[in-house]
Amino acid sequence: MNQIKAQLFLEKLFNNRKFIFSVWVILAIVATLKQLRSGTEHNNYLIFTHTFYHALDHLNLYLRYPAEYGDMNHYGPLFALIIAPFTLFPKFVGMFLWQIVNISALFYAVSTLPLKNPKITAVYWIISNELLSSLFSFQINPSITAIIILSYTMINKRNNFFAAFLIFLGTYIKLYGIVGLAFFFFVKEKPKFIAYCVFWAIVFLILPMLFFSPEYIIQCYKDWSVSLAAKQLENATLVSWQDVSIMGIFRRTLQDPTIPNWPFLLGGVILFCLPYLRIKQYQSETFRLMYLASTLIFTVVFSNSSESQTYIIAFTGVAIWFMIQDRPVKPEVFALFIFSILFTTLALTDFIPRYIRDNYIMRYSLKALPCALIWFYLSYQLLCKNFLNREEPAQTETLSL
Template identity: 25%
Template sequence: MAKFDLSFFYNKRNLYILGFLLAFVVTFMEVSRGRHLNFLAFADSTIDFWRGVSPYTPEFVSSHMRFFLYTPVFSVLFTPFAVLPAWLGPFVWNLLNYTMFFAAVFTLPARFTHDQKCRIFLYTLPILAQSLLSFQYNIPVAYIFLFSYSLLERNKGFWAVLLIMVSGLTKIYGIFSLALLVCYPRFWRNAGYVVLTGGVLFLLPALKLPLSGLIPYYGEWLNALAVHQSDQTYESLFYAQPLAEWLLPNFRVLQIGSLAVLALLFLVSRRKWDTAAFRAQALGILMGWVVLFSDSSEKHTYIIALAGFMLWYWSRPVRTRTDKALFWGNFVLLGLVPIDLICPVPVMRCITQTLWLHVWFFCFTWLRMVWLTFFCPVAEFPDSSAAGAETADSSRPAQPGDTLDIVCPCYNPNADFISHLACSLAELRGFYPDKRLHLIVANDGSSRNFGKEEHDQLLRTIPDAEIVDIPHGGKGAAIRAGLARSQAPFAIYTDIDMPYAKESMRQVIDRVFDGCDVVIAVRNASYHSKLPPMRKLMSHGSRMLNRFFLNTRYTDTQGGLKGLSPAARNVMRRTRIPDFLFDTEFIMLAERSKGLRIEEVETTLREGVVMSKMSGDVLVRELKNFFRIAFGV
């Protein structure tokens, strides 16, 4: 029997489409049956707010069969959804929240590998579907936790604080992540952002209410929070049998006490604050606490807790059998058991309402998270298995006699390209008399200046050269074909006319020989001064798009000269873009692969080089490729 191909589930686009279809079907099922009651409560409370009617009244509870527990700020922010047609608003709400949660997972810092992000998404997908089924606000709370963490890791303090304050001033869960600000640089600047954004958001309901009415309105919300516990039995620790009779009456003391203990443990662990793994694990613990110790958690609220557990789990250097048992146990009890299509209702009720296994199991998980994070040494992020596979053929410094492969893609070259290529290669070989520089020319289906005559002439001029002929597929395809032939421990690729100054090429080769995995040629001002207007526009535009959309530290990805170790060549094999932006795809993949050493070298063009022009059609094609990268890497 053929082995099931799991690669489908490690493709970002496939996962997004799979989840999107699930979100759409779930939304359609509930809307068509009129069971989108939470959304209707959100919409009606928002309309009531703009009409000057309070949603925190017994009348609202009676008519909607639920308390409205969100702040006036929520009513203002929910307005765009409330004013949409009744059939459209629920779809926009659910599909937008699904998309944002997906984006939050896949924009986690690069310390989490691509495969780990795919696993995080798949792990949380069942409980995400449950939250979508209920049109809940827990999904935004979960993705705001993830987004704010990623922004803080990237030193985007203002945006992280803004998201935290939006979460905290709509549903209080998110406000607790402000504690992590002490782990990051510029604490006082971020504290100022808290005051600024918090003040603006707090006053946001003044768009409708008089300033004198703000405090009483917030008071009505606090009163609703104080009395809603009598509404139903919730799924937090305080309701778990057989201890609920003691836990529930003392829930406020236990909330404050547990938070105080966490704060103390966090403070005494200050030496770990600079450790990225500790910050991820501390956030995971906090996300578990806001659910486990809440007085109004529901089953789908655990999407917040499970997302935090994933941060904790995948940042651990060693995942023991106990950790793996907790991994699968929580997935089954919190992800699968509540779905009646998977678990028969009598069994589900026994597990969740009689035995309360799901709450006690996660409680044990959370306590283990606390113990290992605060009482045991915290190591940095481990290499994933995927990254380990990529770096198995690790780079090393060069030794006398080592070979460097120089891959040159070629498409309709100049008529005299062979003599120039031979001269440039001879100059480079002169720099490294104790090494072997081997030329690989990848002919990209040239229709002129590279027929049989040029083949023979090239091999006569450079006898040890190797020629790879492929159908015309683009520069990226040619580079991959040439590197596939490379057997040397070191390699670079550059254009067939070797346009870079020899000293620049020597700097790149030196870095490769020193054991660097990826060496990126960064083009200086003199390089850009020689570019035609369209290519100059593309160059600067590419760097801007890389910075703002791909959030990469290596923005100059399009220089046609790079050095690669065997591990980096394994990454190159994963690229798919056929044209010029294969470079960007490669750098994005390399940056997200653990264990690769990446360096930049400033380079310049040699004298007399004239850069070719590029048409508008190429610009349009490369823009399409860019968005393929943005959604695919």
């Protein structure tokens, strides 16, 4: 009897969203303290805050400033305003608040998915380890994930004004946000949505000019484009920490940094877009959620700017994809999911022996492989499966495998 009570208590606890959010806050505290004590591992946060200071001084936002931080800034000029409030606090407080904003954005975004509570909580737990990886690097990727998800859910709720706001907010921060336009075909009142997109594109273009100067911000956009072009070339080198992508797997396996991105991107975009031809399937919530999962994964595995910490975006797509599969889950679906757990989210942890991590997973960008395979399988489902006349995700109560 006591065992049954304990089991029921644990089940209730692990499905409690307040408890899950508390765990995420603990992860944020642990990551912040560890990186602050290391003295160098919070470099990304230093880049972010100095972006604001450099903007105040009208300095080039995309040069190296080795006396202040390592690496370079690659976010848009608008980001200088986004990070500005955090510079008002002492470093540790600002770092912690930055982490809290990121986890809160992602937590809220996942809660808006049209899934029943057990599946929502499952998504939270599935992505927790990838979230921790992102928290260690202080990157904005959890919020970018949230922006993509919310772009979908706002369109789903016909809140086109806010959807357009999110899409262009994300775009002007880190380009990845533009993938929210993948949900355009699911939009009701498309002319209004297009008008909202134009409106927010202009607002976010002009907004930084009000705080700095039009001439300076225009130059920043030019510098940003040059910086991103240079970064693409740098990422393709065989020693970069980035290029954790499909292209990276080929470049590093064949030891040929000259292999171009465009054949992969062309093929990927064609395969990504083909399911749009199945117009009748738009009626299905599951079909649309599959497109959300596809978008989240595609954004990462077809970008040679992707690094390990970017995979919070892709793995959230994997979690959504797995939770909307028919039950019982097909063996190949379950096998792909377990493969992704082992060699994506656990790829760079102590669960995998260091020799394998260093000489195979990192060396050949193999963290991208499970997500890539899932994306191809997901694309097959979008192309071939009939999603109509089946139980929709929001109607499903159990998580039986």
